[in-house]
Amino acid sequence: MRRPRARTLGIVCVCLVLLVAGVAAGVRWARGWTGSVTVLANWSGGEKEQFERAVHAFEQEHRIDVVYQGSSALSQVLAADLAAGTQPDVAVLPGPGELMAYAAEGRLEPLDGLFDAGDYDGVWRPKVAGEDGRARTYWLPVKTGLKSMVWHAGGLSDAETAKVAGEPDGWCLGMESGATSGWPGTDWVEDILLQQAGPGVYAQWATGDLAWTDARVRRAWETWGDLVGAGDRKRAERVLKDDFGQDCPRERLEHQGSFRAADWKRVDGDFVHSAQVIPGARPDAGHWEVSGDLAALLNATDEAKELIRFLADPGTGLPDFTANKRAAAPDRHDDPVRRKIGSILRGSRQTLCWDASDTMPPVLRDAFHQAVLHFLVSPDALEDQLRRLDALRDGRGPTLPVCGGG
Incomplete structure (x- = not known):
């Protein structure tokens, strides 16, 4: 007995799918x-x-x-x-x-x-x-989603958390995310600027009213670079390849959003506000990126x-x-x-600020993603990267209140 050819089977399968879809549609209509x-x-x-x-x-x-x-x-x-x-x-x-x-x-x-x-x-x-x-x-x-969070295995004191945060090897960090690779780095730069310079400066920058070459923006990049060891070639190669959703060893910290709650729950994890570990955070820091x-x-x-x-x-x-x-x-x-x-x-007493890159035009947002990847490898080229980003902020469209509450 001859077996049906693959093409014949394919046609039969397509017909069956269409038949099922038609029956389902007929049932719903009825x-x-x-x-x-x-x-x-x-x-x-x-x-x-x-x-x-x-x-x-x-x-x-x-x-x-x-x-x-x-x-x-x-x-x-x-x-x-x-x-x-x-x-x-x-x-x-x-x-x-x-x-x-x-x-x-x-x-x-x-x-x-x-x-x-x-x-x-x-x-x-x-x-x-x-x-x-x-x-x-x-x-x-x-x-x-909530950001400005630093996850850790439960039970760490503030002093112990700060000690781990002071070493680049103390951080879990992965940049790989397909077409949007680099966004975990933009989250870092944004959050550091928010905690160091405050919501007013942060909102100006997010809406295109503050230059990327501004000293406060540059300081945020450099602070992040020091925290995660930018310029270390071996570390950078690993970070660029690592997926952002990889499991984080319990002895390390992770700067990620509330979507990671289920992963950290497996080790009884908790979080502190990022301002507790960001060098140079303002005394009144504690605003949340969302x-x-x-x-x-x-x-x-x-x-x-x-x-x-x-x-x-x-x-x-x-x-x-x-x-x-x-x-x-x-x-x-x-x-x-x-x-x-x-x-x-949902707390009206909190100052919540939109993730800055989510408020930017797509071209600028995508360039920001790429810039953090380059920065991890070559932090000495930061000034050139900032100038390129600054050139893209011309012709910004309508803006919105970036921060609210509090």
Whole structure:
């Protein structure tokens, strides 16, 4: 008996997939499904699963099909879709930088009236200028992250933490992250500038009003270089190849965000504010750098608007952590570290500042990523790197309040 050829099998498989998809669509139509909404984001793994569990309830209640499109090259995919006129209904981007530019170009639909802005502190949902110059709300924070954190195995005293931090070999550091390699280094430089120079200077720099060659910015780079041993060729080669999410030995420290909470929990880890180990931190340091995944509306369909309302509902179980002040209180978490993180992110008494590179235009942000990689290898060439970055800050677009609260 002859076996079917590979091409024949392929055609049969494709037909079966189409048949299943058609049956599924028919079943949904028969049950009164009213439409669909497409969502573009870069969530994968547990975050994607948590999002899909949350929107399953939305689908069942509203009979609206949520079509999730995941991509690790989020910026490039969205830009191509917009150019082709095939943009998703809702896009979830990490940070406001690109969203501000899209709002100014008239690419985004305002969200005013779709959720209660009072549920979020101003830093999370600022009003920014649209194409007509009017200030409106153009994004909704669906997931937030805390930075300015130094993780350590639990039980270390402040003195012991400072001692480990004083040696380059005391740090876990990995720069590899595919197309965005280098961002862990930008987090370091940003955080050091925030703790050494304060929120005012930090905000000026983040929005393009302060030169990269300013002495305070240069000092932040040099401080980071001293901490992690920039210029040591063997160390630099290892750091450039190491993945940012690698396991960190418990005897070392790690300057990373709240997304690492689950990894450090395995060794009963905890964190201190980065100002405790950053040389030259101001006496009033203690401000927190933050990040966020922000949902924006590109097609104002009824289905897409309904999804935005759902995402803003304080009862929706989205990927951690939420900035919605009406959501379940952080003290309901069993994990004390998670309680602490949640309280900081939703605490109006804290000064929270956006990750600076997330507020920058993509070209400048990407150049910043590359500059930290070069700096680790050749710190003596810092001045040239800073001049190149400074040349890219011309023609900046609309800005937003970088820091808030406190």
